[in-house]
Amino acid sequence: MYIDTLFSIFALTAVAGSLGLVLFRHPMRSALCLAVTMISLAGIYALLSAKLIFLLQLIVYAGAVTALIVFIIMFLNLREKDLPEENERFTYFIGGAVVLIPVAWFMIKVMKSIPEVKNSIVGNGFGSIKEVGQMLFTNWLVPFEIISLLLLVTLIGAVVLAGIRRESND
Amino acid sequence: MFESALTVMIFLPIVAGALILLCPAKGAARIIGFFVSLIVLMIGVQLFIDFDGQAGMQFVYSTPWISSLGISFGLGVDGISLLVLLTSAVLFPLVFCVLKEQSRNFYANLLLCQGAMIGAICATDLVVFYIFWELMLVPIFFTIGLYGGPGRLPATLKITIYTIAGSLLMLVGIIYVASCYHQQFGVWTFNMARLSALSLSGGFAGWAFLMFMIAFAIKIPIFPFHTWLPDAYTEAPPATSFVLSAIMAKIGVYGMIRFVLPFFAPEFISWATFFLFLGIIGMIYCGIAAIGQKDIKRMLAFSSASHMGVIAIGVCAMNVQSLTGSLFQIAAHATSTGVLFLFVGLMEERLKTRNIDALGGLAYRAPIFATFFAVAMLASVGLPGTSGFIGEFLIILGTVKYSMFLGLLTGFTLIVGVCYMLWMFQRVFYEKESETTTRFTDLTAGEAFSFLPVMILIFVMGIFPQLFISKIEPAVQQQIAQLYAPAQQQVVTNEISVTDK
Amino acid sequence: MIEDYLVLSVILFCIGILGVISRRNVFTVLMSIELMLNAANLAFVAFARLNETMDGQILAMMVIAVAAAEAALGLAVIILLHRQKGRLDSNVFSLLKG
Amino acid sequence: MHDFASFLPLVITCAGALLLMLYAVCPKAEQEKASLMSMGFFAVAFFAQLLVVCTVSRSVFPETFNGLLGVSSFTNAACLIIYACGFFTTLSSHTYFRENHFATVEFYSLLLFSAVGMVLLSMARELITAFIALEIMSLAIYILVGFNRASSRATEALFKYFILGAFSGAFFCMGTAMIYGAAGSTRFESIAEWLAFNPATTPLMLGGAFFLLITIFFKISAFPFHAWVLDVYDGSSNPITGFMATALKTAAFALIANFLALSGNLHDSWITGLFWIAVFTMFGGNLIAIGQDNIKRMIAASGIVHSGYLLIALVAINSEHFSGAVIAYYLAAYSVATLGMFAALSWLGGEGEKRVNFDDFKGLAKRQPLAAATITIFLLSMAGIPPTAGFMGKFYIITSAITAGQIALGVLGIISSILSMWYYLRLIVSMYFHDAEEDFVVNGTSLASISTVALAIGTFAIGLFPLVL
Amino acid sequence: MEHTVNYLVCIPLLPLAGAFVLGMMHMFTCKNPLPEKLYSFLAMLGPLGSLIFTLIVFATLREMPAESRYLTQDLFTWFSVGDLHVDMGFFADPLSTLFLLFVTFIGSLIHIYSIGYMAGEENFGKYFAYFNLFLGSMLILVLGNGPVVMFIGWEAVGLCSYLLISFYTKERDNVLAGNKAFIVNRVGDLGFVLGVAVLFWGLHSALGGAGFDYLNIKASASSLTGGAGLAVCLLLFLGATGKSAQIPLYVWLPDAMAGPTPVSALIHAATMVTAGVYMVARFSFLYASFPLAGDVVAWVGILTALLAAIIGCFQRDIKKILAYSTVSQLGYMFAGVGVAAYSAGIFHVFTHSFFKALLFLGAGSVIYGLHHEQDIWKMGGLKKKMPLTWIVMVIGALALAGFPPFAGFFSKDEILFMALAKGHWMIWLIGVGVAGLTAFYSFRLIFLVFHGEPRDQKSYEKAHEPPPVMTIPLIILAVGATFAGFFNLPSFFAGDSMVSTWLAPSLLEHHSEASRVTEGVAMVLSIAVVLLGIFYAWKTFAFKPQDKPLTGFAKWAEDKFYVDEFYNAFIVQPWIAFGRTISNFIEPNIVDFPIKGTAWLYGVLGMLFKVFQAGYVRVYAIYMVIGLSLMSIFLSQSL
Numbered sequence A: 001m002y003i004d005t006l007f008s009i010f011a012l013t014a015v016a017g018s019l020g021l022v023l024f025r026h027p028m029r030s031a032l033c034l035a036v037t038m039i040s041l042a043g044i045y046a047l048l049s050a051k052l053i054f055l056l057q058l059i060v061y062a063g064a065v066t067a068l069i070v071f072i073i074m075f076l077n078l079r080e081k082d083l084p085e086e087n088e089r090f091t092y093f094i095g096g097a098v099v100l101i102p103v104a105w106f107m108i109k110v111m112k113s114i115p116e117v118k119n120s121i122v123g124n125g126f127g128s129i130k131e132v133g134q135m136l137f138t139n140w141l142v143p144f145e146i147i148s149l150l151l152l153v154t155l156i157g158a159v160v161l162a163g164i165r166r167e168s169n170d
Numbered sequence B: 001m002f003e004s005a006l007t008v009m010i011f012l013p014i015v016a017g018a019l020i021l022l023c024p025a026k027g028a029a030r031i032i033g034f035f036v037s038l039i040v041l042m043i044g045v046q047l048f049i050d051f052d053g054q055a056g057m058q059f060v061y062s063t064p065w066i067s068s069l070g071i072s073f074g075l076g077v078d079g080i081s082l083l084v085l086l087t088s089a090v091l092f093p094l095v096f097c098v099l100k101e102q103s104r105n106f107y108a109n110l111l112l113c114q115g116a117m118i119g120a121i122c123a124t125d126l127v128v129f130y131i132f133w134e135l136m137l138v139p140i141f142f143t144i145g146l147y148g149g150p151g152r153l154p155a156t157l158k159i160t161i162y163t164i165a166g167s168l169l170m171l172v173g174i175i176y177v178a179s180c181y182h183q184q185f186g187v188w189t190f191n192m193a194r195l196s197a198l199s200l201s202g203g204f205a206g207w208a209f210l211m212f213m214i215a216f217a218i219k220i221p222i223f224p225f226h227t228w229l230p231d232a233y234t235e236a237p238p239a240t241s242f243v244l245s246a247i248m249a250k251i252g253v254y255g256m257i258r259f260v261l262p263f264f265a266p267e268f269i270s271w272a273t274f275f276l277f278l279g280i281i282g283m284i285y286c287g288i289a290a291i292g293q294k295d296i297k298r299m300l301a302f303s304s305a306s307h308m309g310v311i312a313i314g315v316c317a318m319n320v321q322s323l324t325g326s327l328f329q330i331a332a333h334a335t336s337t338g339v340l341f342l343f344v345g346l347m348e349e350r351l352k353t354r355n356i357d358a359l360g361g362l363a364y365r366a367p368i369f370a371t372f373f374a375v376a377m378l379a380s381v382g383l384p385g386t387s388g389f390i391g392e393f394l395i396i397l398g399t400v401k402y403s404m405f406l407g408l409l410t411g412f413t414l415i416v417g418v419c420y421m422l423w424m425f426q427r428v429f430y431e432k433e434s435e436t437t438t439r440f441t442d443l444t445a446g447e448a449f450s451f452l453p454v455m456i457l458i459f460v461m462g463i464f465p466q467l468f469i470s471k472i473e474p475a476v477q478q479q480i481a482q483l484y485a486p487a488q489q490q491v492v493t494n495e496i497s498v499t500d501k
Numbered sequence C: 001m002i003e004d005y006l007v008l009s010v011i012l013f014c015i016g017i018l019g020v021i022s023r024r025n026v027f028t029v030l031m032s033i034e035l036m037l038n039a040a041n042l043a044f045v046a047f048a049r050l051n052e053t054m055d056g057q058i059l060a061m062m063v064i065a066v067a068a069a070e071a072a073l074g075l076a077v078i079i080l081l082h083r084q085k086g087r088l089d090s091n092v093f094s095l096l097k098g
Numbered sequence D: 001m002h003d004f005a006s007f008l009p010l011v012i013t014c015a016g017a018l019l020l021m022l023y024a025v026c027p028k029a030e031q032e033k034a035s036l037m038s039m040g041f042f043a044v045a046f047f048a049q050l051l052v053v054c055t056v057s058r059s060v061f062p063e064t065f066n067g068l069l070g071v072s073s074f075t076n077a078a079c080l081i082i083y084a085c086g087f088f089t090t091l092s093s094h095t096y097f098r099e100n101h102f103a104t105v106e107f108y109s110l111l112l113f114s115a116v117g118m119v120l121l122s123m124a125r126e127l128i129t130a131f132i133a134l135e136i137m138s139l140a141i142y143i144l145v146g147f148n149r150a151s152s153r154a155t156e157a158l159f160k161y162f163i164l165g166a167f168s169g170a171f172f173c174m175g176t177a178m179i180y181g182a183a184g185s186t187r188f189e190s191i192a193e194w195l196a197f198n199p200a201t202t203p204l205m206l207g208g209a210f211f212l213l214i215t216i217f218f219k220i221s222a223f224p225f226h227a228w229v230l231d232v233y234d235g236s237s238n239p240i241t242g243f244m245a246t247a248l249k250t251a252a253f254a255l256i257a258n259f260l261a262l263s264g265n266l267h268d269s270w271i272t273g274l275f276w277i278a279v280f281t282m283f284g285g286n287l288i289a290i291g292q293d294n295i296k297r298m299i300a301a302s303g304i305v306h307s308g309y310l311l312i313a314l315v316a317i318n319s320e321h322f323s324g325a326v327i328a329y330y331l332a333a334y335s336v337a338t339l340g341m342f343a344a345l346s347w348l349g350g351e352g353e354k355r356v357n358f359d360d361f362k363g364l365a366k367r368q369p370l371a372a373a374t375i376t377i378f379l380l381s382m383a384g385i386p387p388t389a390g391f392m393g394k395f396y397i398i399t400s401a402i403t404a405g406q407i408a409l410g411v412l413g414i415i416s417s418i419l420s421m422w423y424y425l426r427l428i429v430s431m432y433f434h435d436a437e438e439d440f441v442v443n444g445t446s447l448a449s450i451s452t453v454a455l456a457i458g459t460f461a462i463g464l465f466p467l468v469l
Numbered sequence E: 001m002e003h004t005v006n007y008l009v010c011i012p013l014l015p016l017a018g019a020f021v022l023g024m025m026h027m028f029t030c031k032n033p034l035p036e037k038l039y040s041f042l043a044m045l046g047p048l049g050s051l052i053f054t055l056i057v058f059a060t061l062r063e064m065p066a067e068s069r070y071l072t073q074d075l076f077t078w079f080s081v082g083d084l085h086v087d088m089g090f091f092a093d094p095l096s097t098l099f100l101l102f103v104t105f106i107g108s109l110i111h112i113y114s115i116g117y118m119a120g121e122e123n124f125g126k127y128f129a130y131f132n133l134f135l136g137s138m139l140i141l142v143l144g145n146g147p148v149v150m151f152i153g154w155e156a157v158g159l160c161s162y163l164l165i166s167f168y169t170k171e172r173d174n175v176l177a178g179n180k181a182f183i184v185n186r187v188g189d190l191g192f193v194l195g196v197a198v199l200f201w202g203l204h205s206a207l208g209g210a211g212f213d214y215l216n217i218k219a220s221a222s223s224l225t226g227g228a229g230l231a232v233c234l235l236l237f238l239g240a241t242g243k244s245a246q247i248p249l250y251v252w253l254p255d256a257m258a259g260p261t262p263v264s265a266l267i268h269a270a271t272m273v274t275a276g277v278y279m280v281a282r283f284s285f286l287y288a289s290f291p292l293a294g295d296v297v298a299w300v301g302i303l304t305a306l307l308a309a310i311i312g313c314f315q316r317d318i319k320k321i322l323a324y325s326t327v328s329q330l331g332y333m334f335a336g337v338g339v340a341a342y343s344a345g346i347f348h349v350f351t352h353s354f355f356k357a358l359l360f361l362g363a364g365s366v367i368y369g370l371h372h373e374q375d376i377w378k379m380g381g382l383k384k385k386m387p388l389t390w391i392v393m394v395i396g397a398l399a400l401a402g403f404p405p406f407a408g409f410f411s412k413d414e415i416l417f418m419a420l421a422k423g424h425w426m427i428w429l430i431g432v433g434v435a436g437l438t439a440f441y442s443f444r445l446i447f448l449v450f451h452g453e454p455r456d457q458k459s460y461e462k463a464h465e466p467p468p469v470m471t472i473p474l475i476i477l478a479v480g481a482t483f484a485g486f487f488n489l490p491s492f493f494a495g496d497s498m499v500s501t502w503l504a505p506s507l508l509e510h511h512s513e514a515s516r517v518t519e520g521v522a523m524v525l526s527i528a529v530v531l532l533g534i535f536y537a538w539k540t541f542a543f544k545p546q547d548k549p550l551t552g553f554a555k556w557a558e559d560k561f562y563v564d565e566f567y568n569a570f571i572v573q574p575w576i577a578f579g580r581t582i583s584n585f586i587e588p589n590i591v592d593f594p595i596k597g598t599a600w601l602y603g604v605l606g607m608l609f610k611v612f613q614a615g616y617v618r619v620y621a622i623y624m625v626i627g628l629s630l631m632s633i634f635l636s637q638s639l
Helices: A002-023 A027-047 A051-076 A089-112 A129-138 A141-162 B005-022 B028-050 B079-090 B092-098 B104-122 B126-135 B137-147 B152-185 B204-219 B228-235 B238-263 B265-291 B296-316 B320-351 B367-380 B387-402 B404-411 B413-429 B445-463 B466-484 C002-022 C026-051 C055-085 D003-025 D031-055 D073-099 D105-123 D127-145 D152-183 D188-197 D203-219 D228-235 D238-260 D264-290 D295-316 D325-348 D369-383 D389-403 D407-433 D447-464 E010-029 E036-063 E094-117 E124-143 E147-165 E172-207 E214-223 E226-243 E252-258 E261-270 E272-282 E284-289 E291-312 E318-338 E342-369 E387-401 E407-421 E425-450 E457-462 E468-488 E498-503 E516-541 E552-558 E560-591 E593-612 E617-636
Strands: B058-066 B071-077 B198-201 B489-492 E071-081 E084-092
Touching (some): A002 A027, A002 C002, A002 C026, A027 A051, A027 C002, A027 C026, A051 A129, A051 C055, A129 A141, A129 C055, A141 D003, A141 D105, A141 D127, B005 B028, B028 B079, B028 B092, B028 B104, B071 B079, B071 B104, B079 B092, B079 B104, B079 B320, B079 B466, B092 B104, B092 B238, B092 B320, B092 B445, B104 B126, B126 B137, B126 B238, B126 D389, B137 B152, B137 B238, B137 D407, B152 B198, B152 B204, B152 B228, B152 D389, B152 D407, B198 B204, B228 B238, B228 B296, B238 B265, B238 B296, B238 B320, B238 B466, B265 B296, B265 B387, B265 B404, B265 B466, B265 E560, B296 B387, B296 B404, B320 B387, B367 B387, B367 B413, B367 B445, B367 E010, B387 B404, B387 B413, B387 B445, B387 E172, B404 B413, B404 E172, B413 E172, B466 E071, C002 C026, C002 D152, C002 E617, C026 D152, C055 D127, C055 D152, D003 D031, D003 D073, D003 D105, D073 D105, D073 D447, D105 D127, D105 D238, D127 D238, D152 D203, D188 D264, D203 D238, D228 D238, D228 D295, D238 D295, D264 D407, D264 E593, D295 D389, D325 D369, D369 D407, D369 D447, D389 D407, E010 E036, E010 E124, E084 E094, E084 E124, E084 E147, E094 E261, E094 E272, E094 E342, E124 E147, E124 E272, E147 E172, E147 E272, E172 E214, E172 E226, E214 E284, E226 E272, E226 E284, E226 E291, E252 E318, E261 E272, E272 E284, E272 E318, E272 E342, E284 E318, E291 E318, E291 E425, E318 E425, E342 E407, E342 E498, E387 E407, E387 E425, E387 E468, E387 E516, E407 E425, E407 E468, E425 E516, E468 E498, E560 E593
Antiparallel strands (some): E071 E084
């Protein structure tokens, strides 16, 4: 089926991207790999009939967040000597993988416990902007509202931490 | 006696102590402390006079505190606690009279300590008991740490952590007992009398029993839980050593009689021989250790531990005579060894040394002091006619009933005591005068008059012990009867596994 | 099969964890965390598909928002760190220890 | 009273946060005024909450906010604690920033924001709401931790806390996803319904709860997710450390208790796990605390131990009639003592927190007897010496454990509290039994000293009149 | 018959009150002492008052019919716990009255003597305070209505003994001797207390809560079963060996001579040391029912007599010789009571108190005259300088040696004869041998001190007869030592055994009859042995005796067979060494080890965990992941 084929492609890209993200030494390359993963995931969301999420993933993640990260990397003007050597990262990666085997095994076991459902595109309203939006503003109003608080906090935080500060006792 | 007499006895010193801490006047502290303790003494004596030996728990005061767990602020006195209470009420003014201690802080701590101790003695609710029981350690910690000798820091940490370790374990025991009651009767209560209906054994109860026992064994202390004692008693200022040995250790014995016997009767009966044996080992071991000491206070510390071993033996022998003996000895020991600590304090105050080898010939320079010291010492070795004899005799008599062999071993207390005491007395008071001793001055009239009541008490307790015994004996009879009575409500406790699925 | 999606989510999640523990570069660590959040999102969406309720998608949306906020703050932190030491090696920041 | 009244304190805090944020923009804004304002907001919120506790007898309609937020006596108690913590933290901050000059108005705004997050967290009856509240709280706290940009220690603390916090947050998401997969909803109500017919050991539910718990364990610094706590406490400023140690823990415990109390089913399936976590947390914390020379690190480590005690209570909670009273009481007792400690440290720490080690406080009792006495009271309370609140808290916890049949846990808890005695006493020894090496000059009476005394009195008051129960 | 009187208490109370008054006076004025006359006067009031009351008691008892001849006075309940009910009360029967009589009488005499002996001493007042205290205690011991009250006196006399032995406290040896006396006595007291305890538990059902006094004990004694009864007897006898210096606890008595000589006379010869005999006699009803215990008593007694006599033959110190002779004579007494010849034993106590007090006081005069010289090898020829002392000493020695018709002869012979009559011929044989040794050493003393040439000219020059206040008591005692024996003239000499008859109601005695011929032969034999002893002493020491170092057995005997050294090496030193070991090693390193070890372990783990806090954020993440991993493993099992 084409869904499965597409899934395989997206999945492989996503995994490859994520591996690249983790293993590339320079953050710029990692950031690009992250973008690849994000985009693959967006495709997967589409396969899962989550239209709105598909859009958001592309706009917010692949777009805004990755761009922001890339921007900051450029902004900081990182040179080779600023970056840690990290020759040991493969050792840690493999060691970590060994440690993680039980976790992964556990999680996969958990995930595999679900009933076998074949994925197919669900038509109509499922996952569309209107339906999701309706739910968001009725049932899920509270989280939506408090996310605004969260963003406010982030705003202040970014200003306080990285912005110009007017010292209190000037 | 007015209804809230006990409450006053507890909180008057505590409040006065807090006030002393807050008020800046330095000189007044000692006088305030003295008068407060005097008031407590008068209430205590009046209480003793009004006490009716046959009437069980008296001067009861109770007000609910935490109702969801059935905890109430309950106070009362019965034959078991009477003498301990009397001791802590009567001997305290002495501390304020004789020692010229440093600061108001010190007196405040002493008053807090007295309040807490009286609280622990009078409490009829286990939680209230526990609170006071722990509370009384705090002033001890501070007085040793602030006013003790050169090795005070390790000593005070050791006594504090060691005894708290024991008592915290007891807390588990207390809660366990109450929860057993809850399990069986469906109500929460920490009231001693109601909990006495339990007679726990088996399963976790055995551990709970040991938790109680170890807490009290550390406080008493019973061998081998005594290792905090020599350091603490030696490094503590004299008043604190006095309080520790004269009263605080006794509350351990009191607790054992009051709580362990009724709650864990079957366990206690089956463990009694073991603890009795520990008491004997402690008595002999500490008695022998006392011989090797060069520091007179350290020697007294070991002596005190040795005597406490005897008192513990009396409890473990579990009959009317031995138990009465133990209770009587609680008061008697305070008048003898406790007072000896004060004497040594005086001596140290004047001579700045406690080293036995540096002393000698004190008796020639200070006959009154020597006489008083000798009286207390003889009481401590249990000379008939002094307070020390009755208790020791009853304990030995009772232990002989428990077991001839153990009785024989207990009898060795007669010998071990005199060995170190006489040798010490010889080197300190007799022989040639040493250079240090020439600085010594005899007791002043004030000091002599302060100690005189205790000296009289030593003889009164030796010659008219029935005054005291008649008030405590019925309660002891009842306690023993209850111990051996087939438990009316045997609680079978199931082993509760570490985790429940 | 839905579970394939979930397994993918698990794999990404684990790779994210590996990123956090194997890297010293602060940027990469931050991105690894983003990856983990994405993996969780994938699980949300997959479960939403499985349960055929859209709640999961809304949840995923929320997570995206939170992840964005976190990323923003994280970048601010990185700027701060860079100002302090001029380096982005996480091991450089070990003043507090013991 | 109206249902919304229950949310009034939250609204007040939130409004306060926003107002202060706006005030920060004002060019004449002064941080000292801001501190007084936030003090006022916290006080008003506290009394509003008190009013709510005393007057609202009905519970909120389940339909309100679609059941995503809920109010119970336990959340009320937790909110009270959070507001009080906020109040006393502002008091301490007010004094702290007399000698440390890096505060701005935003500081107080963020403080209020984090309180909002905490309150939301304790009220949340839905997982993603909880997650967002958690993030509000955490992000605000991260910023507060790193507020002193000039200090490399603060920055490092911020960095560690942020990375690890975000890392653990991802687990929360994953857990939520799994629970959503299992129960089809993330609302507590629906989960409880689902659990009524399905075992809690259904793999997805088990895994979901597991990942959720990991995040909470991280926030309450349970072993082995504890390692950050020392460094972060060490690096952040005194008032914030106090706030983190108390309010944040309260909120996190409120969430975990609410969650586990969903159904007996769920709780029972976690007893074994919680048991071991509690044990390791208590003992690990103790062993870390023993080697510390820095008071803040010591308190951080002791905070781990206290989390262990609270986990005991979690093991022992009875989900049939969950009131959370034991947990709330212990949190209150712990908060009072810890806040008091940090208030005193804010007051005595001096410029740039120059006095932080045990040795720095040698002889304090001779120079500042009142301060030494109050610190002693707090330490005794933490150590659980009667008649302080800490003792009663410990007493309730052990009682609840034994009542629940967890005797071994009770015993281990007690053993751990024996072990903890050493490092508490060590500071007292330092203060009282050594001679002073400096004068401990502090500039006059300050709000922190007042709050120290008030909290010291509170320690006894809570201990002697445990009204919560 | 009315048995309750109200004046018994006065007998012990008067000296005790005297002791209190004197003690207080001395304590508060010891820097500038009051005149000695005042002390002397006050000190005499107590003993004399007691003597008068004793005489009243005696007279009252004589009025009573022999079967129920006793007086009691219960003051108050001393203590009453459970079944145990002890009244503070006094009890006078013929046995105690006999003791009262000679204690008060000799006590008074020695008080008078002391006034002279102690004149000019530093602690004159203290001495008399102690002396009065002793007398009061001894009277409590004798008068107590039961074993527990008796124990007050029993311990108090031990205390006085301690105080008076170490009277010259500046010398370490004196105090050590005092300590030794007290501690050894305490070992005995252990036996006493345990004996009383076992006795009580043996009888408590029979007593049924009645007072634990002699009358009730005697009434219910039959309920005492075999093992317990034997244990009671042996334990009580252990007490007696302590107080009365028998094997194995005799070692303190010779050292006790460190005290002033009148003290030795009164306490360590005449009165206190006989308390053990009194006690055994008091419990004669028990010892009579458990013959095995009696045998033990008799054998211990006679062996002590032999051992002490042998040692006594080789001592140089005049007081040590007398001390060993006291031990030896006490051995006789125990042999007597052991073979159930209670009245004979008690009678020997009675006569012994006269002649031994006489000998000690005489020795005291010699010492006083020679300014505290005690070595008999440095004396000699004192007959001329101190004729009166010489006469009384010779009387004393004859009485001690058991030469007829002096007091010792009748009492000792009675014991020996009773032993023979009851079939204990070995005891008799040893007893006779000891009699010979006794004669030898007592006359060795006489000859070396009073006869021959003065060996130390300097002290001889200064020697003088003591003042009358000392000599008058000597004369009175000499009269007593001469004639006291006639109080109990046996039927062999057509006497009426007055003392035995008097004592009969108090003692449970079965008289065994033996033929007059046996009695006569035994008597002649013992007199012959005594004469042999005196003759040998005369031959060896009367003319130019040689003070040469002893060798072999004699050396052993002179060094007391190294018993002290044995005790020292195997009990005292290990005890002290053990004490030091405990405090230096065992306590800190073994008993305290769990505590210290825990603290150490705790510290080490703390350091370890400090290392774990590495400070790297990645490491912390790794901890989390490891934890996660372990928990996953754990949880996987339940999937």
